[in-house]
Amino acid sequence: AQKITQTQPGMFVQEKEAVTLDCTYDTSDPSYGLFWYKQPSSGEMIFLIYQGSYDQQNATEGRYSLNFQKARKSANLVISASQLGDSAMYFCAMREGGTGGFKTIFGAGTRLFVKA
Amino acid sequence: NAGVTQTPKFQVLKTGQSMTLQCAQDMNHNSMYWYRQDPGMGLRLIYYSASEGTTDKGEVPNGYNVSRLNKREFSLRLESAAPSQTSVYFCASSPMSYEQYFGPGTRLTVT
Numbered sequence: 001a002q003k004i005t006q007t008q009p010g011m012f013v014q015e016k017e018a019v020t021l022d023c024t025y026d027t028s029d030p031s032y033g034l035f036w037y038k039q040p041s042s043g044e045m046i047f048l049i050y051q052g053s054y055d056q057q058n059a060t061e062g063r064y065s066l067n068f069q070k071a072r073k074s075a076n077l078v079i080s081a082s083q084l085g086d087s088a089m090y091f092c093a094m095r096e097g098g099t100g101g102f103k104t105i106f107g108a109g110t111r112l113f114v115k116a
Numbered sequence: 117n118a119g120v121t122q123t124p125k126f127q128v129l130k131t132g133q134s135m136t137l138q139c140a141q142d143m144n145h146n147s148m149y150w151y152r153q154d155p156g157m158g159l160r161l162i163y164y165s166a167s168e169g170t171t172d173k174g175e176v177p178n179g180y181n182v183s184r185l186n187k188r189e190f191s192l193r194l195e196s197a198a199p200s201q202t203s204v205y206f207c208a209s210s211p212m213s214y215e216q217y218f219g220p221g222t223r224l225t226v227t
Contacts, residue, residue, distance in 0.1 A: 004158075035215060045159075045206060045218035091158050102147055102166050103174060104216070106158030 006107035021077040023092030034075040039089040120219035129197040137192040139207030148190035152203040197226045
């Protein structure tokens with residue numbers, strides 16, 4: 001069965017420093033996708049980055065990168081040069097089944113606090 | 117483009133009442149989803165529609181029904197609301213099964 005684990009309920013980081021948010025997953029499907037979403041205090045869900053299980057390189061989107069370690073089943077989000085606006089909840093999510101799959105499960109989230 | 121819109125934004129129901137949450141997207145996406153988010157938790161999938169004319173159960177479908185009215189619209193119905201259904205409900209859409217675009221959410225309280 002699918003499972004997503006985010007073990008850090010809360011994280012603090014100093015402005016302009018990098019931070020890593022942990023995510024581990026469990027699946028028996030060889031084809032899956034991993035996502036990170038940001039939820040600011042205003043409540044909307046914002047897509048950040050995607051990694052496919054067959055992608056050879058780690059995904060990057062601006063200041064966001066996904067450290068994908070397939071053998072360890074981890075998909076950690078790295079935010080470089082943190083900004084005050086990065087303070088939010090961050091959710092890791094997984095979709096099984098390749099491009100034909102649609103069920104997506106979410107982790108419990110990590111709340112990131114960026115200090116000035 | 118408005119993206120994904122949801123109505124209403126807020127709703128208070130009494131136990132046993134029914135209501136329908138509306139969702140519409142103008143991005144021509146095939147797939148649409150309904151999630152609920154309880155305090156301090158991630159999102160849980162209630163139902164999804166891979167394409168117009170199809171719907172499937174997610175993790176927590178009990179107590180809900182859905183209708184994929186057309187490609188744009190996907191509604192969620194609570195037939196007999198219960199306090200356990202107090203939550204924030206999010207609708208989302210995606211072009212295939214890649215990233216999802218979320219609506220602003222509906223905050224539902226059942227007393």
